[in-house]
């Protein structure tokens with residue numbers, strides 16, 4: 294009989310997805326957990342600072358930016374993208390709510406591949422491994438290269454199904 298017991302990757306990624314459901318930004322729900330050995334040391338999601346109106350109350354705070362098209366695109370036209378800047382990213386909240394001593398040698402599980410800014414901060418946070426599920430192609434190359442230089446294990450669990458009702462449809 295096959296065991297239904299979850300492996301550790303699935304176990305901690307499931308928790309990260311559960312945590313992401315706390316987010317109140319309709320555009321993006323990101324959850325992350327800090328793990329040392331097999332011990333959970335912290336959880337965080339993307340959200341406005343405490344005591345400040347969040348996206349569900351005040352609406353998203355949208356900025357527009359232009360990015361270069363992918364290499365295989367027939368057009369060289371810049372692509373306009375919108376993103377919400379009201380929330381502190383999950384990874385940054387994780388760093389705000391955990392201690393440096395706890396982070397030394399720890400692993401970060403995060404529902405989405407960290408953006409460049411979060412990756413840069415994680416690279417300097419004491420952690421030794423980042424595990425993510427959903428990809429974020431825009432920053433992938435430079436983040437992967439940073440982690441290689443820094444000697445931080447950076448891996449995607451692609452073959453994974455999030456727990457039911459924890460994945461929000463992208464509102465953008």
Ligand SMILES: [Zn+2]
Nearest residue numbers: 318348353377
């Ligand atoms: Zn928002």
Ligand SMILES: [Zn+2]
Nearest residue numbers: 382407408411
């Ligand atoms: Zn980020």
